[in-house]
Amino acid sequence: MQKECITKIVVRYCETDRMGIVHHSRYYPWFEVARDEFVTAAGVRYFDMEQKGLYLPLVETRSRYIKPAVYGDTVLIRTTLIKLTVVRCVFKYEVYRESDKELLNIGWTTHAFCDHTMKPINLKKKFPDCYEVMTGILTEEE
Amino acid sequence: MQKECITKIVVRYCETDRMGIVHHSRYYPWFEVARDEFVTAAGVRYFDMEQKGLYLPLVETRSRYIKPAVYGDTVLIRTTLIKLTVVRCVFKYEVYRESDKELLNIGWTTHAFCDHTMKPINLKKKFPDCYEVMTGILTEEE
Amino acid sequence: MQKECITKIVVRYCETDRMGIVHHSRYYPWFEVARDEFVTAAGVRYFDMEQKGLYLPLVETRSRYIKPAVYGDTVLIRTTLIKLTVVRCVFKYEVYRESDKELLNIGWTTHAFCDHTMKPINLKKKFPDCYEVMTGILTEEE
Amino acid sequence: MQKECITKIVVRYCETDRMGIVHHSRYYPWFEVARDEFVTAAGVRYFDMEQKGLYLPLVETRSRYIKPAVYGDTVLIRTTLIKLTVVRCVFKYEVYRESDKELLNIGWTTHAFCDHTMKPINLKKKFPDCYEVMTGILTEEE
Numbered sequence: 001m002q003k004e005c006i007t008k009i010v011v012r013y014c015e016t017d018r019m020g021i022v023h024h025s026r027y028y029p030w031f032e033v034a035r036d037e038f039v040t041a042a043g044v045r046y047f048d049m050e051q052k053g054l055y056l057p058l059v060e061t062r063s064r065y066i067k068p069a070v071y072g073d074t075v076l077i078r079t080t081l082i083k084l085t086v087v088r089c090v091f092k093y094e095v096y097r098e099s100d101k102e103l104l105n106i107g108w109t110t111h112a113f114c115d116h117t118m119k120p121i122n123l124k125k126k127f128p129d130c131y132e133v134m135t136g137i138l139t140e141e142e
Numbered sequence: 143m144q145k146e147c148i149t150k151i152v153v154r155y156c157e158t159d160r161m162g163i164v165h166h167s168r169y170y171p172w173f174e175v176a177r178d179e180f181v182t183a184a185g186v187r188y189f190d191m192e193q194k195g196l197y198l199p200l201v202e203t204r205s206r207y208i209k210p211a212v213y214g215d216t217v218l219i220r221t222t223l224i225k226l227t228v229v230r231c232v233f234k235y236e237v238y239r240e241s242d243k244e245l246l247n248i249g250w251t252t253h254a255f256c257d258h259t260m261k262p263i264n265l266k267k268k269f270p271d272c273y274e275v276m277t278g279i280l281t282e283e284e
Numbered sequence: 285m286q287k288e289c290i291t292k293i294v295v296r297y298c299e300t301d302r303m304g305i306v307h308h309s310r311y312y313p314w315f316e317v318a319r320d321e322f323v324t325a326a327g328v329r330y331f332d333m334e335q336k337g338l339y340l341p342l343v344e345t346r347s348r349y350i351k352p353a354v355y356g357d358t359v360l361i362r363t364t365l366i367k368l369t370v371v372r373c374v375f376k377y378e379v380y381r382e383s384d385k386e387l388l389n390i391g392w393t394t395h396a397f398c399d400h401t402m403k404p405i406n407l408k409k410k411f412p413d414c415y416e417v418m419t420g421i422l423t424e425e426e
Numbered sequence: 427m428q429k430e431c432i433t434k435i436v437v438r439y440c441e442t443d444r445m446g447i448v449h450h451s452r453y454y455p456w457f458e459v460a461r462d463e464f465v466t467a468a469g470v471r472y473f474d475m476e477q478k479g480l481y482l483p484l485v486e487t488r489s490r491y492i493k494p495a496v497y498g499d500t501v502l503i504r505t506t507l508i509k510l511t512v513v514r515c516v517f518k519y520e521v522y523r524e525s526d527k528e529l530l531n532i533g534w535t536t537h538a539f540c541d542h543t544m545k546p547i548n549l550k551k552k553f554p555d556c557y558e559v560m561t562g563i564l565t566e567e568e
Binding site: 013014016017018020021023025070071 | 155156158159160162163165167212213
């Protein structure tokens, strides 16, 4: 099982602001795309999870802006799962400029495991298969 | 019944792009806010409509960009309902810069009347109260 | 010279709304991505144009919503240039669901040719190379 | 000088996602609106700062999601400046549902003081007036 996933994103014009750089709020949808690709590659499609009644609402988001991404850039996002308990998990995202591999941004998102009514659930008990997959892709934070 | 509604919007920083102007796609969410205020003022809250199973998905959107709105601008949107049949309706939006009343943009949105499964319905038959309210705010296009 | 361009877009979670479908305003950034790929493939990078002082601000946008795109969909956008004069141009976009080639949406964007102060220019006179390239990718509207 | 600012935001339809709640990335533009109102009320318009060559790019953003905001909600954001040095500052945002004053979200944004080339500057030296104003609105974190 791959313990990381590299997602390629081409900066969209509409993601820039009048400062000429990618707006800080726009990294979070990128993280979402990267996370989606990562768990899909691991065998648990986000879409299917929601069909089965498993939701991963955000508990916390965080991002550190090191260098700005600009229009014309392509970025590579390296996603890892750095924490997992039976009730929540933390993903980490490193955003690199493709051209020179410069690190532009680091992000973290913390998710709760919930049912369709947004009530917290114990993932290991309710969705053991999914919990096992997630255990398989867990990385000890370097 | 008021046949028009004036909605005030303060341009958000994140709505600008690297050209330094409000991104063209950003007018549509403004139209949505303006439309929401208009129908709410008329007595039919969008939110309540959806609770009752009435949805107004978009069939067509259109916008003409006359002068750019920029960060620092406050705009006033004048919304009117310019067309109504039992199956669809058309709203019109005029976006003015508040400071000098300059016309910046004109938009139109065409909506279908649908149930929660997105199947078209006859508004007059299914939601006569709502149809009556909308008839009351209809403007003959100038 | 290719007279059309096919752009693949994977629907992002954040592009959906509470109706469960892609929000109508979200098609315009997709058109922008598709247009960018199209002109880049033709040899005139949008980014380079702006560096040289050529801007293509929007004059009009329009979109017809035929069937909704939803989370989980991948769409293919077929972009063509259907009108060109020395002062403006019109691009057309057809959005297909990749899985079954169903047509979901058609859009059009009209652009003016402007300098960095947003003053209209005659493209043929000011940027003859660019005008020639655009003539090469022009399609007579079917 | 007011040491806090209350900003009212009406949830926009397009800010919700298919989970039926406000998308987590959408709180950051709200924070931006709130921050803008706060510093404007204190006498330093964001817009004017940028005109004078003072930029406040983001260094870090963070948000904790306590309860979801939904379409139909109006929220009140209480903004405070909780940290200030000569090179950076931290704003804090508390998002309350207006109807019952329930706390929905807490956010923090860290900003660097930069010139128009995004080079860090010493605010106290380069813009002493602005530094003084910000000192006046600084709150010791409770």
